[in-house]
Amino acid sequence: MRRHIIRMTAAAGSGHPGGSLSCVEILVALYFHALRHDPANPYWPQRDRFVLSKGHATPAYYAVLAEAGYFPPEELLTFRRLGSRLQGHTVMGCPPGVEMSAGALGMGLSFAVGLALGARLDGAAWRVYCLLSDGDCNEGQTWEAAMAAAHHRLDGLTAIVDYNRIQNDGFSDYAHYRGNDSRGRTGGWVGPDGYTVNIMSLEPFADKWLAFGWHVLECDGHDLRQVTAALDEAKGVRGRPTVIICHTVKGKGVSFMEHNPAFHGKAPTAEQAEQALRELEG
Numbered sequence: 001m002r003r004h005i006i007r008m009t010a011a012a013g014s015g016h017p018g019g020s021l022s023c024v025e026i027l028v029a030l031y032f033h034a035l036r037h038d039p040a041n042p043y044w045p046q047r048d049r050f051v052l053s054k055g056h057a058t059p060a061y062y063a064v065l066a067e068a069g070y071f072p073p074e075e076l077l078t079f080r081r082l083g084s085r086l087q088g089h090t091v092m093g094c095p096p097g098v099e100m101s102a103g104a105l106g107m108g109l110s111f112a113v114g115l116a117l118g119a120r121l122d123g124a125a126w127r128v129y130c131l132l133s134d135g136d137c138n139e140g141q142t143w144e145a146a147m148a149a150a151h152h153r154l155d156g157l158t159a160i161v162d163y164n165r166i167q168n169d170g171f172s173d174y175a176h177y178r179g180n181d182s183r184g185r186t187g188g189w190v191g192p193d194g195y196t197v198n199i200m201s202l203e204p205f206a207d208k209w210l211a212f213g214w215h216v217l218e219c220d221g222h223d224l225r226q227v228t229a230a231l232d233e234a235k236g237v238r239g240r241p242t243v244i245i246c247h248t249v250k251g252k253g254v255s256f257m258e259h260n261p262a263f264h265g266k267a268p269t270a271e272q273a274e275q276a277l278r279e280l281e282g
Contacts, residue, residue, distance in 0.1 A: 001028065002253045002280050004063035004076050010273035012080040015088060018263040019133060020060035022221070022248040023162040027064040029227040030129060030160075034235075039069035042096035048126050049115050051100050053108020053142075054133035054162065055089045056265070062086050062095075070097045106139025108132060109159060113145050116157040116241075127156045127235070135167045137202050143212070149241040150213030157241040158234040159214075162221065163205065164250040168264045172199035209243045221246025253280055 001024045009015035031037070035048045052061050059079065066073040071085075075095075078084035085095045092101045100111050112130035119126055136142050149157055165173040202208070209216045215237045219226035227246060234242035250264070251257025254276040257268075268276055 001060065001063040001067060003277060004066070004073070005059040006254070006268060006273050006276045006280070008059045008062070008076050008079040008086075009267040010270060011077050013267050014080055015059050015267050016056040016265050017059060017254075017267065018166070018251040018257055018260065018265075019054060019162065019164065020057045020063075021252045021254065021257065022164040022250050023054075023057055023060050023131065023246075024063075024252070025222050025224050025227055026131060026160055026162060026246055026248075027060055029224055029231055031064050031068045033228045034231040035129065036126065037068075037097075039065075039097070042070065046124065046126055049099050049112070049128045051108045051112045051115070051128065051130040052090055052098075052102060053112075053130055053136045054105070055100075055102020055108070057131075057133075057162075058086065058088060058090055061090065061098075065095065065097050071095050105133065105135045106141040108136065109142050109145035109149070112157055112159070113149050113152075113154065116149070116154040117152060119156055120152075120154075127158065130157070130159045132159060132161045133167075134161075134163060134165060134172050134199075134202065137161060137205075138167075138172075138200055146209065146212045146214065146243075153239050154241045155238050158231070159241065159243040161205075161243065161245045162248050163202075163245050164248045166250040166259065166261050166264065167199050168261070170198040170261050173201050173203055206245055209245075213240055215240050215242040216245065217242065218245045218247065221248035222252060255279060 005020045009017045037047045038044045066076055079086045080088050090098050090102045108130050112128045116128045206216050217230045219230045230244045249258050257263040
């Protein structure tokens with residue numbers, strides 16, 4: 001999937017590689033472990049619904065849909081071309097499997113709350129998963145949706161935050177995850193030299209979700225075992241929604257993209273793509 005992301009954005013000359021690379025394990029865990037879905041029948045009524053609130057991370061989303069069988073991987077290189085089904089932000093139903101049109105941040109959790117309420121009204125067993133970014137969580141609409149989800153006790157809803165602490169315009173926190181949660185249970189937090197925090201901090205992040213009435217889990221978002229275990233635990237929670245805070249690295253897997261806000265919305269050059277692919281294949 002990471003190689004797909006590099007090839008797609010390099011071929012298009014545009015796109016969002018950094019935040020796509022940071023959510024690869026999350027999407028793999030969803031589509032190859034947690035979600036009930038059928039690529040041969042994308043509109044199966046009993047499918048679980050996945051909502052990409054961070055709608056600019058389409059390179060990762062399209063890569064996982066292709067690998068899961070929704071369309072041929074060869075189509076990935078049409079990314080962002082005129083007439084392509086694979087546009088820069090998600091378009092509902094295009095390609096099949098995309099549940100929500102996204103653009104402006106902060107809309108996805110509200111949409112997911114509506115889906116979860118719809119499932120309850122229908123007496124359906126399908127679940128709803130919503131992937132959010134740091135930027136989504138700076139939007140007031142996200143917290144209105146969080147409050148509504150807890151009020152309605154939507155235990156069929158799981159929010160997942162790709163918490164890489166970098167947005168388009170810079171850093172939102174000094175700390176980087178090293179194996180513990182924000183309540184200091186194990187591991188430690190470090191603040192790399194040279195970081196200037198110029199985005200409103202979300203910390204104490206887990207405590208905010210707890211205060212809104214959610215069941216809160218935290219994990220290393222690049223450890224598939226931890227991510228799948230958290231998704232499994234979420235399925236057993238009753239009476240309230242669950243949020244999984246996945247601590248991740250922006251640009252994960254490519255040395256010059258990691259922790260680098262410049263690659264939030266900038267494609268690699270041909271030379272940079274070559275280097276990135278060498279690193280990933282190594």
